Amino acid sequence: MVSYWRQYPDIEVKLQAVREFIKQRVQISNTDIESAIIAMNAAGGKYLRPAFFFMFTGFTEHKQYSDDERIAVAASLEILHMATLIHDDIIDDSPLRRGQVSIQSHYGKDVAVYTGDFLFTVFFELVIETMQGSPYLAVNAQAMKRILLGELDQMYLRFNQEQTVDNYLQSCTGKTAELFRLACEEGAYFGGADTATVERAGRIGINIGLAxxxxxxxxxYTAQEGEVQKPVLEDLATGVYTLPLLAAYEGHAQDFKPYLDKGLNISHEDIRTVARMVRDFHGVDKARELAQSFTQRALDDIEQLPHTPARKNLMKLTRQLLHRTR
Amino acid sequence: MVSYWRQYPDIEVKLQAVREFIKQRVQISNTDIESAIIAMNAAGGKYLRPAFFFMFTGFTEHKQYSDDERIAVAASLEILHMATLIHDDIIDDSPLRRGQVSIQSHYGKDVAVYTGDFLFTVFFELVIETMQGSPYLAVNAQAMKRILLGELDQMYLRFNQEQTVDNYLQSCTGKTAELFRLACEEGAYFGGADTATVERAGRIGINIGLAxxxxxxxxxYTAQEGEVQKPVLEDLATGVYTLPLLAAYEGHAQDFKPYLDKGLNISHEDIRTVARMVRDFHGVDKARELAQSFTQRALDDIEQLPHTPARKNLMKLTRQLLHRTR
Known part of the structure; x- marks a missing residue:
């Protein structure tokens, strides 16, 4: 986490505070669960959602909410994220998470169920503590539901060769973009921005999340085993067909069918073949184009935000995050 | 559910309304999950928690909260209960729930994880809708956490022959009594009762829950297979040692040890032997005494409540529920 934010020293300091805050809040007498959460928190993702939250607090000097309150809100975003990741890994039977053994694989599905539930209760507490009287209490409940519905969509589309790019985008809007939307919107709101900026922040969040x-x-589809912190093409093996495959599939259904029909019995060799076909039929190129168009929409909206140093940082981060070429 | 409440016609009408309300609120585009929840809701437990809630609303005529709001609060209690049951069945690998195939066993653990999560989000929404500005928002978050910690205690004590009656009571205080406490306390509070009554209601709930x-x-330990709607002695087979066993165990550790040491490999025959020993060493009698003492504490407190028809009904229900002899 540290190296990623070196160019944004203000954000880095705040994210460290969020990490400490989370460490304090997940204390629980059950040592297995506490250590599982603390390890996950330390291995940390990039804390992207809290980072976008803080980026968006920078658009006014207005201070209706204290720094401590903002740290708590930022932490609630990351905690909700962690809870959903843990339960997703149960569904996916995922062996790895953030380059470490996942909780479900290390401690079993039972512990993973309760660990996720525990984090939901901490999320619930934090939201109540910080948002009483604000509309964001209800917004958070709704966001949690939308994220879950996105996950459910994905689960139910598994191995379905009839699914479309639209199905994929709808699922992503829930499972990923919703939390980015919430992070950006809450940043603007708890930063004291005006209604138009809050609304724009939400839209930016959705587009960033989709991209x-x-x-x-x-x-x-492009990384080699070992390069990323999760097994390559695990999604394909478990029947989750993502955009590169869906984009390549259009017009080439017959080429893919013999492989996809194998369902869970698809071999490593088959997976490599499918991945090659995805690239050959321009699935990766088409997916990249679509990502590019969501990125551009986000950047165009960022352009319209008040001219502040925060905008400059936000522009830089968005470019850095979304212009990665592989 | 219907027959159980025939003697309490006012309560019965309200519980029907709660059932309808729940049916409306769990609508979700995913048909598997919706039908799983609706079936569970229809097979229904007795709706004990909403029933105690409504019993406790009857101590004043004061109406700060509308009937609709009260139905929503009562529903939130049952929904939280359902969510925790579904996740517990994952941990317990439970084949049955309410005489029906459990969600985890019918649809798989994956669906069960998300179904429980979905009910948590509905619970969260309901609580926010009905309790903004009241202290019960935070009380609910805390209750959800305590219930979970009780479940965790139970999970971590599995197969542990060192555990004590106190460990058992602590776990039950969380996993069962906390929700009864919440139901009774919220009933008094949303019924408009004074602070002393609200506090007493909470205490009554804990004692009722423990009993x-x-x-x-x-x-x-006393029922025959087929009499109850769950497999007899499933707890013992999965290493959950409840009060009858723990009470019999004191002073007879050496008798139980050879059987309990088998852990998950304990046979049906062994289980029957252990159950007989539990009865012979007066584990059931001692447990019954303790239940009786919690029941008496609840009844003594109920005596102290304002003299109203509600008190009479509450006394009757508590006796009916807790004086069952087997």
């Missing part, structure tokens, strides 16, 4: 998810899914 | 759980665990 981010697509790029992540592209990586699965 | 209820103990009686449920006794049933496991």
């Amino acid at each position: 981010f998810q697509i790029l992540d899914d592209i990586l699965d | 209820f759980q103990i009686l449920d665990d006794i049933l496991d």
Whole structure:
């Protein structure tokens, strides 16, 4: 996490505070669960959602909410994210998470169920503590539901060769973009920005989230084993068809069918063949184009934000995050 | 559910409304999950928690909260209960729930994880809708956490022959009594009762919850297969040592050890032997005594409540529920 934010020293300091805050808040007498959460928190993703939150607090000097309150809100975003990741890994039977053994694989599905539930309760507490009387209490409940519905969509589309790019985008809008939307919107709101900026922040969040998810899914088709911190093409093996495959599939259904029909019995060799076809039929190129168009929409909206140093940083971060080529 | 409440026609009408309300609120585009929840809701437990809630709303005529709001609060209690049951069945690998195939066993653990999560989000929404500005928002978050910690205690004590009656009571205070406490306390509060009554209601709920759980665990050692809607002695087979066993165990550790040491490999024959020893060493009798003492504490407190028809009904229900002999 540290190196990623070196260019944004203000953000880096705040993210460290969020990390400490989370460490304090997840204390629980059950040592397995506490250590599992603390390890996950330390291995940390990039804390992207709290980072976008803080970026968006920078658009006014107005201070209705204290720094401590903002840290708590930023932490609630990351905690909700962690809770959903842990439960997703149960569904995906995922052996790895953030380059470490996932909780479900290390401690078993039972512990993973309760660990996710525990984080949901911490999220719930934090939201109540910080948002009483604000509309964001209800917004958070709704966001949590939308994220879950996105996950459910994905689960139910598994191995379905009839699914479309639209199905994929709808699922991503829930499972990924919703939390980016919430992070950006809450940043603007708890930073004291005006209504138009809050609304724009939400839209930016959605577009960043969609681009981010697509790029992540592209990586699965272009990265070599060992380069990324999760097994390459695990999604394909478990029947999750992401954008590169869906884009390549259009017009080439017959080429893919014999492989996809194998369902869970698809071999490593088959997976490599499918991945090659995805690239040959321009699935990766098309996915990249779509990611590019969401990125551009986000950048155009960022252009319209008040001219502040925060805008400059936000522009830089968005470019850095979404212009990764592989 | 219907027959159980025939003697309490006012309560019965309200519980029907809660059931309808829940049916409306769990609508979700995913048909598997919706039908799983609706089936569970229809097979229904007794709706004990909403029933106690409504019993406690009857102590004043004061109406700060509308009937609709009260129905929503009562529903939130049952929804939280359902969510925790579904996740517990994952941990327990439970084949049955309410005499029906459990969600995890019918649809798989994956669906069960998300179904529980979905109900948590509905619970969260309901609580926010109905309790903004009241202290019960935070009380609910805390209750959800305590319930979970009780479940965790139970999970981590599995197969542990060192555990004590106190460990058992602590776990039950969380996993069962906390929700009864919440139901009774919220009933008094949303019914407009004074602070002393609200506090007393909470205490009554805890004692009812503990007695209820103990009686449920006794049933496991006294019922015959087919009599109750869950497999007899499933707890014992999965390493959950409840009060009858723990009470019998004191002073007879060496008798139980050879059987309990088998852990998950304990046979049906062994289980029957252990159950007989539990009865012979007066584990059931001792557990019954303890249940009786919690019941008496609840009844003594109920005596102190304002003299109203509600008190009479509450007394009757508590006796009916907790004086079951097997």
